[in-house]
Amino acid sequence: MTGLENKEEINIWIDADMGGDDAWLIVMALGAARLDKRIKLHGLSTVFGNADLNHATRNAQMLLTYLGEDNLPVYQGMAQPFDGSAPFGDGAYGDEGFCGVRLLEDESALTVPCQDVKAHDAIADCLRAIDGKLIILSSGPATNLAHLINDYPALVKDKVARMILMSGAVAPGPKPNPAGRVGNITTWAEFNAFQDPASLNVVFGADVPVDVIPMDVAHFMPLNAEQKKRFPKQFVDMTSFVETLDREKFGSDGPTVHDPNILIWALYPELFADIRYYNIDVAEDAADMSDADNRRGWYKNTRAAASSIKVVCGVEDIAGVFDIWEKLFVEGMKNVK
Numbered sequence: 001m002t003g004l005e006n007k008e009e010i011n012i013w014i015d016a017d018m019g020g021d022d023a024w025l026i027v028m029a030l031g032a033a034r035l036d037k038r039i040k041l042h043g044l045s046t047v048f049g050n051a052d053l054n055h056a057t058r059n060a061q062m063l064l065t066y067l068g069e070d071n072l073p074v075y076q077g078m079a080q081p082f083d084g085s086a087p088f089g090d091g092a093y094g095d096e097g098f099c100g101v102r103l104l105e106d107e108s109a110l111t112v113p114c115q116d117v118k119a120h121d122a123i124a125d126c127l128r129a130i131d132g133k134l135i136i137l138s139s140g141p142a143t144n145l146a147h148l149i150n151d152y153p154a155l156v157k158d159k160v161a162r163m164i165l166m167s168g169a170v171a172p173g174p175k176p177n178p179a180g181r182v183g184n185i186t187t188w189a190e191f192n193a194f195q196d197p198a199s200l201n202v203v204f205g206a207d208v209p210v211d212v213i214p215m216d217v218a219h220f221m222p223l224n225a226e227q228k229k230r231f232p233k234q235f236v237d238m239t240s241f242v243e244t245l246d247r248e249k250f251g252s253d254g255p256t257v258h259d260p261n262i263l264i265w266a267l268y269p270e271l272f273a274d275i276r277y278y279n280i281d282v283a284e285d286a287a288d289m290s291d292a293d294n295r296r297g298w299y300k301n302t303r304a305a306a307s308s309i310k311v312v313c314g315v316e317d318i319a320g321v322f323d324i325w326e327k328l329f330v331e332g333m334k335n336v337k
Helices: 020-035 053-066 119-129 143-151 153-159 191-195 197-204 233-237 240-250 260-267 318-332
Strands: 010-016 039-046 074-076 134-138 160-166 210-213 272-282 299-303 309-315
Touching (some): 010 020, 010 119, 039 053, 053 074, 119 153, 134 143, 134 260, 143 153, 143 197, 153 160, 160 197, 191 197, 260 318
Parallel strands (some): 010 039, 010 134, 039 074, 134 160
Antiparallel strands (some): 272 309
16 A cells, blocks of 8 residues: 555554444444555444444444444543543434444344443554554544543653544634634634543643644545545435535535545555644633633644654545545445345
């Protein structure tokens, strides 16, 4: 695979809140691991976010059962933000996370169990067990990562290669972008960052490299009518609710499918552009949706060339990204019965 030509084994862990675009990420990750044996997927952990924790975990189990993948263990993570406050959803993927899409006729016929180990403890076990270092892909609130850092700081410093987060926003584009709008859940904040800003400040303050794929990236490449034809209908349907919101808030020509890009950045960084180094402080205001100027989850970015936080703000080759998506999707779906 292009992005890995000079690399040895790539150890990956996925931490997800199991909405529709998380499902896209997981299909593609399975496809990537099947196409390149250097890629090792060690675990899938769940966190609250696009769905509550129980729905998120069940979605992970159902998705892997549907895909015929019994070798990727599932671990349940945290049900609420790092500071103990109540979670707040926006229904972008429906109450259950998949926009009403049912992947299994019998949803009780799960072949993938949830392991009896808390997610951040399971990641720590993985870090101890592997010979190399681990890349953690985080497509939901960063809560599990914050608990990992809090409980196992030395292990994280020693064995985590980098954390790649789908989180935050800088200046989503291209136009039309409503004047003054930065986020997708509020004017100021992207959904994952709004859910748990305290966890992000733990991650950004840790001694570990962090790559951020903000919502800016997907806004350069909405899933328009032509691109939808390239992917299975049930997965396109998983984006139907968020498409309505993206069209209303940003005038997007289709839904913005964010989460797969953390995987594509890990494997094909040459497809992206406008890489910036920031120190980031995330606003931890209390959630108040009645206040139009509430800044919970807003990224206060300061340019810093020596920062360990890398923010990817653009796409070099949009067609190339979609081509890789399709290639990985086809391979990831091969065991579906």
